[in-house]
Amino acid sequence: MLWDATLETLFMVSSATVLATIIGLPLGILLATTEENHILEQIVLNKALGAIVNLGRSVPFIILMVAIIPFTRKIVGTSIGTTAAIVPLTVAAIPFVARLVEGALKEVDPGVIEAAESMGASPPEIIYKVLIPEALPALVLAVTLTAVNLIGYSAMAGAIGGGGLGDLAIRFGYQRFRGDVMIQTVVILIILVQGIQMVGDKIAHKLYHKN
Amino acid sequence: MIIFKNVDRTFAGKDTVHALKNINLNIPEGKIFGIIGQSGAGKSTLVRCINMLEKPDRGDIIVDGVLMNNLDAKELRIERKKIGMIFQHFNLLNSRTVFGNIAFPLELAGASKDEIKEKVQNLVSLVGLTDKLNAYPEQLSGGQKQRVGIARALATEPKLLLCDEATSALDPETTTSVLKLLQEINEKLQLTIVIITHEMSVIQEICDKVAVLENGFLQEVGPVIDVFTNPQSVATQRMLQGFLATNYKAQPSEISNTLLRLTFVDKKTHDPIISQMVRAYELDVNILFGRVDQMKETPFGMLLIELSGNHEKKENAITYLRNNGVKVEVLN
Numbered sequence: 372m373l374w375d376a377t378l379e380t381l382f383m384v385s386s387a388t389v390l391a392t393i394i395g396l397p398l399g400i401l402l403a404t405t406e407e408n409h410i411l412e413q414i415v416l417n418k419a420l421g422a423i424v425n426l427g428r429s430v431p432f433i434i435l436m437v438a439i440i441p442f443t444r445k446i447v448g449t450s451i452g453t454t455a456a457i458v459p460l461t462v463a464a465i466p467f468v469a470r471l472v473e474g475a476l477k478e479v480d481p482g483v484i485e486a487a488e489s490m491g492a493s494p495p496e497i498i499y500k501v502l503i504p505e506a507l508p509a510l511v512l513a514v515t516l517t518a519v520n521l522i523g524y525s526a527m528a529g530a531i532g533g534g535g536l537g538d539l540a541i542r543f544g545y546q547r548f549r550g551d552v553m554i555q556t557v558v559i560l561i562i563l564v565q566g567i568q569m570v571g572d573k574i575a576h577k578l579y580h581k582n
Numbered sequence: 583m584i585i586f587k588n589v590d591r592t593f594a595g596k597d598t599v600h601a602l603k604n605i606n607l608n609i610p611e612g613k614i615f616g617i618i619g620q621s622g623a624g625k626s627t628l629v630r631c632i633n634m635l636e637k638p639d640r641g642d643i644i645v646d647g648v649l650m651n652n653l654d655a656k657e658l659r660i661e662r663k664k665i666g667m668i669f670q671h672f673n674l675l676n677s678r679t680v681f682g683n684i685a686f687p688l689e690l691a692g693a694s695k696d697e698i699k700e701k702v703q704n705l706v707s708l709v710g711l712t713d714k715l716n717a718y719p720e721q722l723s724g725g726q727k728q729r730v731g732i733a734r735a736l737a738t739e740p741k742l743l744l745c746d747e748a749t750s751a752l753d754p755e756t757t758t759s760v761l762k763l764l765q766e767i768n769e770k771l772q773l774t775i776v777i778i779t780h781e782m783s784v785i786q787e788i789c790d791k792v793a794v795l796e797n798g799f800l801q802e803v804g805p806v807i808d809v810f811t812n813p814q815s816v817a818t819q820r821m822l823q824g825f826l827a828t829n830y831k832a833q834p835s836e837i838s839n840t841l842l843r844l845t846f847v848d849k850k851t852h853d854p855i856i857s858q859m860v861r862a863y864e865l866d867v868n869i870l871f872g873r874v875d876q877m878k879e880t881p882f883g884m885l886l887i888e889l890s891g892n893h894e895k896k897e898n899a900i901t902y903l904r905n906n907g908v909k910v911e912v913l914n
């Protein structure tokens with residue numbers, strides 16, 4: 372029971388992290404590079420994207436989950452269960468990833484970007500050969516932070532029928548007064564968070580070549 | 583090689599800064615050309631206009647026959663690949679090794695893996711970093727980083743190298759070694775080099791010609807030896823005062839004595855002109871101050887002397903010195 376719930380949580384979190392990264396990364400790149408004086412300066416687009424991302428981030432997860440039920444149903448065919456929970460988790464994480472990516476890319480030394488420009492690099496070349504490699508440690512930490520946050524969100528999703536550890540804790544631990552199950556789920560959640568953070572830190576550290 | 587025609591550049595903002603004011607400049611091919619000026623004079627803006635990192639508001643910039651300011655983005659990228667640039671803070675990619683950094687412009691140029699390997703090998707040996715090929719920038723000293731910067735700038739075999747304060751972050755000894763490397767490259771590869779600096783000594787050590795910039799105005803342009811020994815503009819004179827100690831204040835020991843500042847250039851520094859003069863005109867000479875120096879390869883000397891003796895003999899002595907190609911200024 373506990374094992375199944377853990378697997379469900381891992382499935383939800385990893386799927387949502389991967390999907391949110393796939394969509395959030397390009398969005399973050401756009402946010403960073405369309406800024407004033409950056410390589411793809413597009414101020415109107417930048418402001419519009421920023422507004423949408425802020426809107427996404429300001430909706431509480433519980434409300435977002437309920438609000439997009441029709442959308443979830445359209446994609447997954449149902450709004451209940453572990454797979455269905457991936458949709459709101461992903462949608463909630465996209466703006467979060469986008470902002471973190473934007474922040475990471477803005478930390479890249481403008482001098483290095485300028486050096487690449489002086490060598491005749493095109494904007495896509497600057498993105499793939501300069502911005503992403505230079506920001507890679509920060510990007511890994513951004514994905515790590517996203518995964519950790521999603522563990523928390525997934526427990527919430529579980530509470531309304533999404534499966535996973537949150538679901539288990541509510542149904543057994545809380546509604547059936549099984550204190551032991553409650554404690555076990557919390558311990559597993561802590562281990563998951565610690566584990567993900569540790570792996571993320573390790574990878575980022577390995578990639579870090581800046582003094 | 584590079585022509586500036588009526589170039590203006592202003593930065594709009596709370597206080598509009600007119601960084602370049604009607605610049606007309608011709609930078610010859612194959613030489614080391616220095617641009618000197620105080621902080622905020624517009625030097626960086628000027629050099630960044632050459633590869634359009636900064637676009638002029640008005641005027642034309644022509645590099646090797648190509649009008650730079652009218653190129654579209656794609657054409658500009660092609661031209662930029664023919665111009666190398668090095669920076670005060672090196673601007674290396676921290677995520678790449680020395681090899682990777684030097685390979686970067688070659689990747690952009692679409693070189694094959696083998697080609698990149700061979701070229702990088704040649705370049706690291708040119709800049710003397712063969713043993714650091716796999717080091718990351720964080721593991722290098724400032725001087726070594728700038729050598730990587732130079733190798734990277736030379737990778738695509740540009741005809742022009744732009745250096746914006748390339749030695750300003752380095753200690754004097756490292757500065758000398760980097761300047762020597764630049765001079766070697768200039769001679770070996772027949773490469774035109776433009777050097778921006780606020781240090782007179784950089785101009786003195788390796789430049790052939792120099793332009794003086796102040797407040798966005800080009801003050802004067804000429805061979806280094808001419809500008810240093812015979813500065814025309816007030817700005818240049820002021821900059822040189824401290825450097826050549828031309829403002830050295832001396833008083834003649836007797837009021838009747840004549841105080842002279844003599845400037846010798848090139849061969850003249852080898853000739854025993856003073857002792858010949860003393861013998862020929864039976865004068866007494868007292869040396870108050872002197873220095874002998876070098877402008878790139880040209881020796882250069884300055885003496886502050888006082889002459890005592892009869893008036894006519896002194897006049898004749900001064901004429902003698904002038905006829906021998908010594909610049910003479912009578913200071914009292």
Ligand SMILES: Nc1ncnc2c1ncn2[C@@H]1O[C@H](COP(=O)(O)OP(=O)(O)OP(=O)(O)O)[C@@H](O)[C@H]1O
Pocket residue numbers: 593594595599600601619620621622623624625626627628780
């Ligand atoms: N991007 C910019 N925006 C606004 N003002 C600028 C900008 N770049 C340069 N300036 C201004 O233009 C003037 C010339 O700057 P520039 O960087 O060319 O000087 P510099 O001679 O290179 O000085 P330094 O020796 O300090 O590098 C300065 O007054 C500077 O404040």
Ligand SMILES: [Mg+2]
Pocket residue numbers: 625626627746747
């Ligand atoms: Mg500058």
